[in-house]
Amino acid sequence: MTQMKIPVVRNILQANDRLADANRKVFDGAGIFAINLMSSPGAGKTSLLEKTIDALAGRIKMAVIEGDLQSDFDAERIQRKGVQAVQINTEGGCHLDGNMIQMALEALELRDVELLVIENVGNLVCPAEFNLGEHEKVMILSVTEGHDKPLKYPLMFQLCSALLINKIDLLPYTDCDIDVIRSSARQLNANQAIFEISCRTGDGLPEWLDWLEAKVRSSRGK
Numbered sequence: 001m002t003q004m005k006i007p008v009v010r011n012i013l014q015a016n017d018r019l020a021d022a023n024r025k026v027f028d029g030a031g032i033f034a035i036n037l038m039s040s041p042g043a044g045k046t047s048l049l050e051k052t053i054d055a056l057a058g059r060i061k062m063a064v065i066e067g068d069l070q071s072d073f074d075a076e077r078i079q080r081k082g083v084q085a086v087q088i089n090t091e092g093g094c095h096l097d098g099n100m101i102q103m104a105l106e107a108l109e110l111r112d113v114e115l116l117v118i119e120n121v122g123n124l125v126c127p128a129e130f131n132l133g134e135h136e137k138v139m140i141l142s143v144t145e146g147h148d149k150p151l152k153y154p155l156m157f158q159l160c161s162a163l164l165i166n167k168i169d170l171l172p173y174t175d176c177d178i179d180v181i182r183s184s185a186r187q188l189n190a191n192q193a194i195f196e197i198s199c200r201t202g203d204g205l206p207e208w209l210d211w212l213e214a215k216v217r218s219s220r221g222k
C-alpha cells in the first residue's frame with residue numbers, strides 16, 4: 001500500500017499570534033489598556049469585574065469582552081453595571097483566541113475606552129496558551145480550589161503579571177494554606193504581583209485597584 005503524505009498544520013499558535021498582534025495594534029491605536037482575565041470556572045472573574053467597575057466608575061472608562069461556552073449571563077451582569085459588554089460564545093471551545101477578539105472588537109464602541117477587560121472562558125489550562133493581544137495577563141485562584149494548583153497547572157501562573165487569591169472570607173472552612181500558594185507562585189514567576197482578596201467582603205480590593213489604576217495610567221503616559 002502506498003502511503004499518502006499527510007499535511008500537518010504545524011503552528012496554530014503562530015497564526016493566533018499574528019491575530020493577537022493585530023488586536024494589540026487596535027488597542028494601542030485607540031489608547032486602550034487591555035487585560036486578559038483568566039481562572040477556573042467560578043473563581044470569581046465576573047465578581048471581580050463588578051467590584052472593579054463600581055470602584056473605577058467616573059475615573060476610568062471601561063469595556064468588557066465576556067467569553068463563555070454558552071449563555072450571556074456574564075455580559076448581562078456587566079451591562080447591569082452600566083458598562084459596555086460583548087459576549088462571545090465559544091460553543092464548546094475551552095478558551096478565547098485572537099480571531100474571536102478581533103470580531104468582538106468590531107461590536108464595541110472603542111472611543112474613550114481606557115481599560116478593556118477580556119474575561120476568558122473558565123479554565124485553568126488552555127486560555128494561557130493563546131495570546132489575545134492583551135497588555136497583561138491576570139489570573140484568579142480561589143482558596144476553595146486548593147493550594148496545590150500553582151504547581152499542578154503552572155503555565156498560567158508563569159505568564160500572569162498579577163495573581164488574585166480570592167474568597168479569603170472562606171479560609172476558615174478550607175484547608176488552604178495561602179503561604180503555599182504564595183511560595184509556589186513565586187517559584188514559577190518571581191515578579192508576579194499577588195493580592196489576597198474577597199469579592200464578597202471587599203478585603204484586599206484597594207491594593208488590586210491601585211495596581212490596576214497605575215498600569216492604566218502608565219500605559220497612557222507612553
Ligand SMILES: Nc1nc2c(ncn2[C@@H]2O[C@H](COP(=O)(O)OP(=O)(O)OP(=O)(O)O)[C@@H](O)[C@H]2O)c(=O)[nH]1
Pocket residue numbers: 039040041042043044045046047048074121122123166167168169170197198199200201
Ligand atoms: N464567598 C465568596 N464567594 C465568592 C467570592 N467571589 C465570588 N464568589 C461567588 O463565587 C461564584 C462564582 O463567581 P463568578 O464571579 O460568577 O465566577 P467566574 O469566575 O466569573 O465564573 P465563570 O465565568 O463561570 O468561570 C458566585 O456565586 C459568587 O458570588 C468571594 O470572594 N467569596
Ligand SMILES: [Mg+2]
Pocket residue numbers: 045046047074119
Ligand atoms: Mg464569569
